[in-house]
Amino acid sequence: xxxDVTTALGRLLTEPALRGQWRRDPAAVARALExxxxxxxxxxxxxxxxxxxxxxxxxxxKLLPRTMAALGGRAERLFRDHAARYWPEGHxxxxxxxxxxxxxLLERRLPHSRSELNRLRFAMGDDRFSLGFVDDAWVGxxxxxxxxxxxRRRGAVRSLALYLGM
Amino acid sequence: MRRLVGVGxxxxxxxxxxARPAEIGCLEITAEHFFDRDLDAVRAxxxxxxxxxxxxxxxxxxxxxxDRATLDAYARVVEAAxxxxxxxxxxxxxxxxxxxxxxxxxxxxxESVRLLADHAREVMDRCGRPxxxxxxxxxxxxxxxxxxxxxxxRLCDAAGCGLLLDVANLYVNxxxxxxxxxxxxxxxxxxxxxxxxxxxxxxxxxRWHDAHAExxxxxxxxxxxxxxxxxxxxxxxxxxxxNIPAPEELAAELSALEAVxxx
Numbered sequence: 001x002x003x004d005v006t007t008a009l010g011r012l013l014t015e016p017a018l019r020g021q022w023r024r025d026p027a028a029v030a031r032a033l034e035x036x037x038x039x040x041x042x043x044x045x046x047x048x049x050x051x052x053x054x055x056x057x058x059x060x061x062k063l064l065p066r067t068m069a070a071l072g073g074r075a076e077r078l079f080r081d082h083a084a085r086y087w088p089e090g091h092x093x094x095x096x097x098x099x100x101x102x103x104x105l106l107e108r109r110l111p112h113s114r115s116e117l118n119r120l121r122f123a124m125g126d127d128r129f130s131l132g133f134v135d136d137a138w139v140g141x142x143x144x145x146x147x148x149x150x151x152r153r154r155g156a157v158r159s160l161a162l163y164l165g166m
Numbered sequence: 167m168r169r170l171v172g173v174g175x176x177x178x179x180x181x182x183x184x185a186r187p188a189e190i191g192c193l194e195i196t197a198e199h200f201f202d203r204d205l206d207a208v209r210a211x212x213x214x215x216x217x218x219x220x221x222x223x224x225x226x227x228x229x230x231x232x233d234r235a236t237l238d239a240y241a242r243v244v245e246a247a248x249x250x251x252x253x254x255x256x257x258x259x260x261x262x263x264x265x266x267x268x269x270x271x272x273x274x275x276x277e278s279v280r281l282l283a284d285h286a287r288e289v290m291d292r293c294g295r296p297x298x299x300x301x302x303x304x305x306x307x308x309x310x311x312x313x314x315x316x317x318x319x320r321l322c323d324a325a326g327c328g329l330l331l332d333v334a335n336l337y338v339n340x341x342x343x344x345x346x347x348x349x350x351x352x353x354x355x356x357x358x359x360x361x362x363x364x365x366x367x368x369x370x371x372x373r374w375h376d377a378h379a380e381x382x383x384x385x386x387x388x389x390x391x392x393x394x395x396x397x398x399x400x401x402x403x404x405x406x407x408x409n410i411p412a413p414e415e416l417a418a419e420l421s422a423l424e425a426v427x428x429x
Contacts, residue, residue, distance in 0.1 A: 005272075005273050005308065006227065006228055006229060006258055006261050006272070007261045007262055007263060009261070009270060009306075010260075010261030010263055010264045010266060011261075011263065011264075013266060013270070014264050014266065036273075036309075039309055040306065040308070040309075041306070041307070044305050044306045044307060045306055047305035047306070047373065048270065048304065048305045048306035051268070051305055051375075052266055052267065052268055055267070055268050056267065087264050087265060087266075087267070088265065088267065089265040090223075090236075090265065091198040091201050091202075091222075091223055091236070091239070092202070093265060093267050094267075155203070155204060
């Protein structure tokens with residue numbers, strides 16, 4: 001039945017532990033999922049799951065380039081940890097994904113770009129104006145502490161950074 | 167009937183597109199990119215170009231009703247665009263539990279044909295436009311009774327829709343799953359193919375990908391020519407999403423596709 005296969009595939013593609021069980025005993029997992037997924041090719045399934053994650057990471061990296069640069073070699077592993085716990089929904093999913101990832105970094109006090117995250121959150125919200133202190137505003141070719149001012153003009157997000165010389 | 171060659175609308179290309187270069191004969195807009203935007207932007211594009219509206223998130227292969235909010239938003243973009251065709255994928259992006267965010271294959275069975283056809287007819291009824299369904303690239307193949315070309319032929323018949331044939335997706339699948347793409351094309355009912363997507367494929371680690379990041383390679387021009395010799399294709403869209411080249415480079419690619427048309 002397509003309904004069973006679609007739902008079962010969704011779980012197999014998003015739950016690494018379930019894929020592990022399926023690799024060990026595909027018939028048992030297929031019975032548990034009540035779907036005809038026992039005959040899938042293990043490598044193909046893994047490639048498909050990997051592709052979904054790669055695409056999410058790629059889109060998040062486009063939205064948070066400075067954050068990813070700040071994380072360096074840890075960026076992909078940290079994103080995968082985040083991605084295993086959270087699947088965004090809807091047409092704003094890439095931005096929601098990037099914001100949730102950034103929020104997790106903030107909470108865990110891991111490297112991130114506060115000004116970049118502020119800008120993305122502002123862009124996805126409805127506020128017309130936002131103010132906040134950041135320590136990584138890009139001023140004069142380097143990151144500085146500044147007052148970040150975000151606003152909308154003709155539908156586009158604009159930002160100003162008032163450099164305080166601190 | 168004049169065939170149209172154009173590009174997928176991307177913000178990076180907006181200035182070039184607004185200048186109405188001779189090489190761009192039509193545009194494809196991605197519906198989801200305009201869900202949160204003022205639709206006057208779509209109406210402005212419509213004034214300058216024939217449009218195709220392409221969907222990513224209707225998830226026609228998901229059993230159960232189509233997500234109402236997504237269909238309403240899609241229909242609003244269609245109304246503003248007044249397109250030649252509306253398009254989506256013969257695939258699913260969502261299940262009842264999770265939004266996977268990207269395209270996944272449906273089993274090539276008669277049940278899937280019925281499900282996709284029912285959903286495609288619902289979208290056509292809602293939008294009042296003819297619809298084309300696109301073949302996807304997928305690392306994963308599902309078992310089913312029907313070879314993919316027969317599955318797509320039956321789907322077009324059952325839904326009363328046409329085919330948006332993605333040449334790169336076909337090529338990528340043919341490499342990853344080891345089949346002859348020319349034979350695949352020959353098995354497709356020619357009258358079904360109304361639009362093409364073309365973009366270069368990517369290869370890494372012995373796997374082929376539809377990254378939408380490369381110039382069109384010679385093998386893809388050959389496959390495009392084969393399709394155009396057989397089918398009444400109305401539009402050919404270059405679908406770059408990454409490494410978007412300078413306008414002159416893209417213009418040269420469009421001219422090369424025009425030359426394929428002329429053959």
